Every structure is written in C-alpha cells, then in structure tokens.
Amino acid sequence: MTPASLDTTTTTMAARLSTREHYADLLDKYDTWLFDCDGVLWQGDKLIEGATEVLQLLRHHKKSVLFVTNNATKSRKNYKKKFDSLGVEAHVDEIFGSAFASAVYISSVMKMPKDKKVYVIGMAGLEEELREEGIQYIGGTDPEDNTLGSFSLADWTPDPAVGAVLCGLDTSINYTKLSKAFNYILRNDGCAFLVTNEDSTYPTAEGLLPGAGSVSAPLRYALGRDPIAIGKPKGTMLDCIRAKHDFDPKRTIMVGDRLNTDIEFGKAGGLSTLLVLTGITKESEITGPNASPTVPDYVTNSIGDLRALLS
Amino acid sequence: MTPASLDTTTTTMAARLSTREHYADLLDKYDTWLFDCDGVLWQGDKLIEGATEVLQLLRHHKKSVLFVTNNATKSRKNYKKKFDSLGVEAHVDEIFGSAFASAVYISSVMKMPKDKKVYVIGMAGLEEELREEGIQYIGGTDPEDNTLGSFSLADWTPDPAVGAVLCGLDTSINYTKLSKAFNYILRNDGCAFLVTNEDSTYPTAEGLLPGAGSVSAPLRYALGRDPIAIGKPKGTMLDCIRAKHDFDPKRTIMVGDRLNTDIEFGKAGGLSTLLVLTGITKESEITGPNASPTVPDYVTNSIGDLRALLS
Numbered sequence: 001m002t003p004a005s006l007d008t009t010t011t012t013m014a015a016r017l018s019t020r021e022h023y024a025d026l027l028d029k030y031d032t033w034l035f036d037c038d039g040v041l042w043q044g045d046k047l048i049e050g051a052t053e054v055l056q057l058l059r060h061h062k063k064s065v066l067f068v069t070n071n072a073t074k075s076r077k078n079y080k081k082k083f084d085s086l087g088v089e090a091h092v093d094e095i096f097g098s099a100f101a102s103a104v105y106i107s108s109v110m111k112m113p114k115d116k117k118v119y120v121i122g123m124a125g126l127e128e129e130l131r132e133e134g135i136q137y138i139g140g141t142d143p144e145d146n147t148l149g150s151f152s153l154a155d156w157t158p159d160p161a162v163g164a165v166l167c168g169l170d171t172s173i174n175y176t177k178l179s180k181a182f183n184y185i186l187r188n189d190g191c192a193f194l195v196t197n198e199d200s201t202y203p204t205a206e207g208l209l210p211g212a213g214s215v216s217a218p219l220r221y222a223l224g225r226d227p228i229a230i231g232k233p234k235g236t237m238l239d240c241i242r243a244k245h246d247f248d249p250k251r252t253i254m255v256g257d258r259l260n261t262d263i264e265f266g267k268a269g270g271l272s273t274l275l276v277l278t279g280i281t282k283e284s285e286i287t288g289p290n291a292s293p294t295v296p297d298y299v300t301n302s303i304g305d306l307r308a309l310l311s
Numbered sequence: 312m313t314p315a316s317l318d319t320t321t322t323t324m325a326a327r328l329s330t331r332e333h334y335a336d337l338l339d340k341y342d343t344w345l346f347d348c349d350g351v352l353w354q355g356d357k358l359i360e361g362a363t364e365v366l367q368l369l370r371h372h373k374k375s376v377l378f379v380t381n382n383a384t385k386s387r388k389n390y391k392k393k394f395d396s397l398g399v400e401a402h403v404d405e406i407f408g409s410a411f412a413s414a415v416y417i418s419s420v421m422k423m424p425k426d427k428k429v430y431v432i433g434m435a436g437l438e439e440e441l442r443e444e445g446i447q448y449i450g451g452t453d454p455e456d457n458t459l460g461s462f463s464l465a466d467w468t469p470d471p472a473v474g475a476v477l478c479g480l481d482t483s484i485n486y487t488k489l490s491k492a493f494n495y496i497l498r499n500d501g502c503a504f505l506v507t508n509e510d511s512t513y514p515t516a517e518g519l520l521p522g523a524g525s526v527s528a529p530l531r532y533a534l535g536r537d538p539i540a541i542g543k544p545k546g547t548m549l550d551c552i553r554a555k556h557d558f559d560p561k562r563t564i565m566v567g568d569r570l571n572t573d574i575e576f577g578k579a580g581g582l583s584t585l586l587v588l589t590g591i592t593k594e595s596e597i598t599g600p601n602a603s604p605t606v607p608d609y610v611t612n613s614i615g616d617l618r619a620l621l622s
Contacts, residue, residue: 146459148457148458148459148483151520153515153517154516154517170486171461171486172486173486174483174485175482175483175520175521178484178525179521182520182525183518183519183520186518187518201533205465206463206464207494207497208493208494209462209464209486209490210532210533213533214528214530214532217528217529217531217532218525218526219521219525221525221528222512222521222522222525222528
C-alpha cells in the first residue's frame with residue numbers, strides 16, 4: 001500500500017511524508033478522506049494550524065470529506081456546532097459519531113423491536129441520537145437515576161421491556177445507574193450489552209480523564225464478559241458510514257492521532273491510514289524498539305503539512 | 312490433606328462430609344477456624360440455622376475462631392455490631408476485614424511516611440480503620456467529592472502529599488472521585504494503586520450488585536494496569552492475621568462459600584478448606600464436567616451440619 005515514490009525502509013514501517021511530492025501523491029491516490037477530529041483538526045478548543053485550508057483544498061479537489069469521532073456525548077447536530085464555532089465547514093451528514101452509530105446499530109443491525117427500550121448510561125447527545133432513530137430509552141439524564149442516594153433492589157421495579165443496555169461516556173456515572181444496567185443484563189432475557197466506544201481515556205486541554213471504556217468497565221467486570229463495542233476501531237462504525245456513503249476502500253484514507261482506535265479502524269476496514277502527531281500518539285510510539293505493532297501507512301507531523309500543496 | 316477416613320474418589324475431589332465421624336475428624340484435626348461471614352454464618356440479615364451452636368461448640372473445644380471478611384464498608388467495630396444483632400459471639404480482635412487489612416498494609420508493609428495521605432474511594436468504615444492506624448486521608452465521604460457536578464482538571468488543585476489511592480466498595484462512586492484517583496496515580500510520583508478487595512459482585516437479599524472490584528474497574532481500565540489487592544484471596548489478609556494471632560497452617564481451616572475468594576485464599580496460604588453451599592457457590596460448580604479448577608478439601612451443605620457433633 002506504500003507507493004514506490006515514498007521513502008520506506010521496509011514494508012512494516014510507516015512512510016514519513018514531508019515533501020510537496022509526497023502530499024501530491026496522497027491527493028492523487030485517495031478520493032474519500034475520513035478524519036478523526038480531536039487531536040487531528042483541533043486540540044480541545046484550539047484549531048490545528050492549517051486544518052481549515054487543507055479541508056478546503058480537499059473539497060476543492062472534489063474529495064469526499066467525512067468526520068468520524070468516538071465522542072458519544074454529543075449528537076451530530078451538536079457536534080456540528082463545534083465545527084461552526086471553530087470556523088470549519090462541515091455538514092451534519094458528513095459527521096459520524098459513536099452515538100449515531102450506536103442508534104443505527106440498534107435499529108438496523110440488532111433490529112430491536114419498537115416496543116423494546118434501551119437502558120442508557122450516557123449523556124444528552126446519546127439520547128438525542130436514539131430519539132432521532134425512533135428508539136425508546138430510559139435512564140440517561142433522567143433525574144431519578146442521576147443520584148448519589150443509596151440503591152436497593154428491594155425498592156426497584158425493573159422494566160421488562162428493556163432489551164439493551166447502551167453505555168457511553170457519562171460524567172454523571174453512579175452506583176444506581178451501574179446497578180440497574182448490571183441487573184438488566186443479568187435478568188432481562190436476551191438483553192444486549194452495548195458500549196458506544198472503548199476509549200480508556202478522554203483528552204482535555206489540562207490532561208486525561210477516564211473515557212467511555214472506563215465508564216463501562218464496572219459492568220464488564222461485574223458481568224465477567226465483554227460488550228459489543230460500536231465506535232472505532234470496531235467495524236460497526238464503518239458499516240454505518242457505508243450505509244450512507246459510497247466509497248472504494250482502496251481509494252479511502254483514514255486520518256487520525258490514535259493508533260489503537262483510528263489507525264486500527266482504518267486497517268481493519270481495508271483503508272489506507274495516515275497518522276498525525278498533534279494528538280495522543282507520540283513519535284516514540286512509532287519508532288525504535290518499543291514501537292507499537294500497529295503501523296500506519298503514512299505519518300506526518302500535522303494535517304496542516306498538506307498546505308505544501310498550496311504553494 | 313484429605314483424611315483416609317473420609318470419602319474421596321480421587322485426590323482432586325473434595326471430600327463430602329455428612330456423618331458424625333466426618334465432623335469429629337475435622338474437629339480433631341484443626342485448632343484454628345477461619346470463617347467467612349456472609350453466605351457462611353448468615354445470608355444478609357438472616358442467621359444460618361445452627362451457626363451459633365456450632366461456633367459455641369468450637370469455642371467450648373478451645374478452638375481459635377476468627378472471622379475473615381472482604382467487606383470494606385464497615386470497620387471491625389461496626390462489623391461486630393452485626394454479630395451482636397444476630398446474637399453471635401464475636402470479639403473485635405477476632406474480626407479481620409479488608410478495610411483493617413488495607414490500613415495495616417499501608418502502615419506496616421508499605422510503611423507510608425506519616426506526612427503522606429491516602430486518597431480514598433470508599434465508605435465510612437474504611438476511613439475509620441485508616442484513622443485508627445493513624446493514616447491521613449482525603450476523599451472518601453468528604454461532601455466535596457460526593458457530587459454529580461462536573462469535574463474539570465482546570466479547577467482542581469491536586470494534593471502533592473497523596474502517596475496512595477485506596478479503592479473499596481463505594482456506593483457513592485462518581486466521576487469526580489474516579490478522575491481525581493486516576494490523576495493522583497498518573498501524576499504523583501510513586502503513588503500506589505491499592506484496592507481493598509476484588510469481588511466482582513456484592514450479594515444482597517434481593518440479588519447481586521456491583522462489588523468492590525467493579526468500583527475500581529474504571530481505574531484499572533483507564534490506567535491499563537492492575538492494583539495491589541489486599542482482601543481474599545490475596546495473602547496480604549493472611550499476613551495481617553498472622554501479625555496478631557499464632558496459628559499452625561497445618562492445623563488451620565478456612566470455611567467459606569466462594570471458591571475464587573475464600574477457598575483460593577485458604578489454599579494459597581497452605582490452610583485446609585471447607586466449602587459450604589449456603590452462599591454464592593452452587594453444587595453444579597463443584598461437580599460434573601464444568602466444575603471449577605479450585606477444589607476445596609471438604610464440602611458440606613451448611614455450617615449448621617456440624618451440629619451432628621452435639622448429638
């Protein structure tokens with residue numbers, strides 16, 4: 001997958017991009033460009049220098065530009081507001097979040113009957129995507145479940161209509177929600193155990209916080225089994241994109257900052273992959289004796305590097 | 312370790328106790344009797360039939376009787392109140408809980424300097440044991456950390472004196488506590504990651520709830536590493552008992568209802584083990600093709616069976 005015109009010592013090393021020719025070659029080879037957002041286009045509330053120009057350049061060359069994020073706390077509509085506030089052109093149907101993908105999975109893949117409900121551990125954006133997909137849910141932001149009060153099974157009437165537990169990042173995580181979710185999976189016949197994504201941490205401007213995977217870890221541990229995960233690196237997210245957009249995997253590239261989500265997602269889907277170093281992954285993780293076994297096809301410092309094509 | 316006078320088909324099967332002679336043999340062989348409590352002496356708030364008489368019988372025969380529980384939500388003093396309320400004789404120095412053992416571990420094994428502090432995820436009983444050992448702590452039941460309000464690293468001043476995070480069952484678990492604990496382990500040089508015990512679930516009269524191991528699972532997942540665990544089946548609990556009581560492992564028996572905590576604890580410590588079927592473990596887990604690899608030395612239906620010795 002590495003072109004002869006690019007510098008690579010062996011086929012198990014990423015091609016390091018740096019010249020105008022490298023970027024021109026990339027532009028030529030790929031029609032569909034999938035972008036992770038945080039750590040690629042912006043860092044928290046700060047736009048990566050040159051990101052807007054590069055996206056404009058791709059659109060100018062009639063490339064399909066799609067945004068693929070594991071963030072499940074925001075709906076696509078709300079996520080678009082983030083693009084707007086940073087002055088980055090994006091359309092709701094170009095945005096794929098793990099909240100949306102989870103809703104699509106429940107309605108189109110699981111085909112959960114309409115009279116069934118989802119018990120949600122998650123925030124308003126996740127609820128919004130379920131609502132838009134016509135899926136009934138309980139839990140989530142319901143004040144009754146957002147409490148540090150004690151929980152007793154004796155005082156609880158479980159809803160027999162709950163056919164799935166869906167867990168995403170929830171900064172109001174508490175023992176009542178965990179106890180209900182655990183008992184629904186344990187007691188309700190055939191109740192599915194789904195998580196929006198398995199990111200262990202969540203990057204903020206001041207450092208890391210526990211991510212969606214950490215929020216669902218108590219359920220995984222108490223149940224002694226793994227959930228069905230929807231977001232990157234799982235293929236469910238790509239199935240969801242495929243349902244809405246035509247693309248040729250051979251002419252599609254995934255651009256991301258995380259090896260274990262973005263790059264693995266692209267590779268598992270048969271796409272080419274470009275790692276940028278403006279986010280989670282550090283240079284030391286891709287070179288030297290302790291390099292990760294996950295090797296992207298290409299590496300460049302920043303998405304802004306593609307501005308070389310403008311000169 | 313299985314006496315010839317007891318029925319066993321092979322040495323990898325537990326001896327099934329049922330006759331007066333079996334129990335007399337047991338009484339003769341063991342001087343020190345360690346008891347798990349919930350599921351062995353009582354189920355929730357209901358005493359197991361005959362438990363009181365059997366404990367009296369053991370005391371009458373000058374046996375050492377000790378109580379070994381992973382419950383870290385109660386201090387030993389508070390746990391004694393449970394015995395009192397059920398009319399079971401017990402003395403505070405006979406009770407070993409994972410909260411007490413954690414405090415002893417921090418002061419005597421880790422030898423944490425007195426000017427260092429523990430960040431606690433846990434309840435009042437855990438704090439009480441730390442206080443009694445003269446260990447400084449923050450977090451725990453502090454109202455500031457018992458909130459579902461949002462948490463931001465930008466608004467947080469971490470305490471550089473935190474030298475350990477200790478996590479037990481905490482029914483007020485929330486994102487603020489998890490975020491602080493995670494960042495202390497990440498940022499404070501040499502900060503230890505301790506858990507009182509790793510029980511995945513917690514039995515109540517109406518069914519299972521997430522246990523201490525599930526409450527600490529987000530930290531384990533976010534950090535990508537395992538904690539130092541104190542309670543059963545880990546040897547730290549036995550070290551803690553050994554520091555206070557003389558006993559000969561060859562003449563000591565651990566009585567419990569859980570294979571992966573009580574029985575493994577006894578076996579790892581070179582003690583004999585007696586499984587009772589009044590708690591978590593079901594008959595089907597110890598017989599047939601799907602039997603657990605953890606095999607107790609003896610099995611009896613209930614601790615009350617030892618009343619055969621009274622006739």
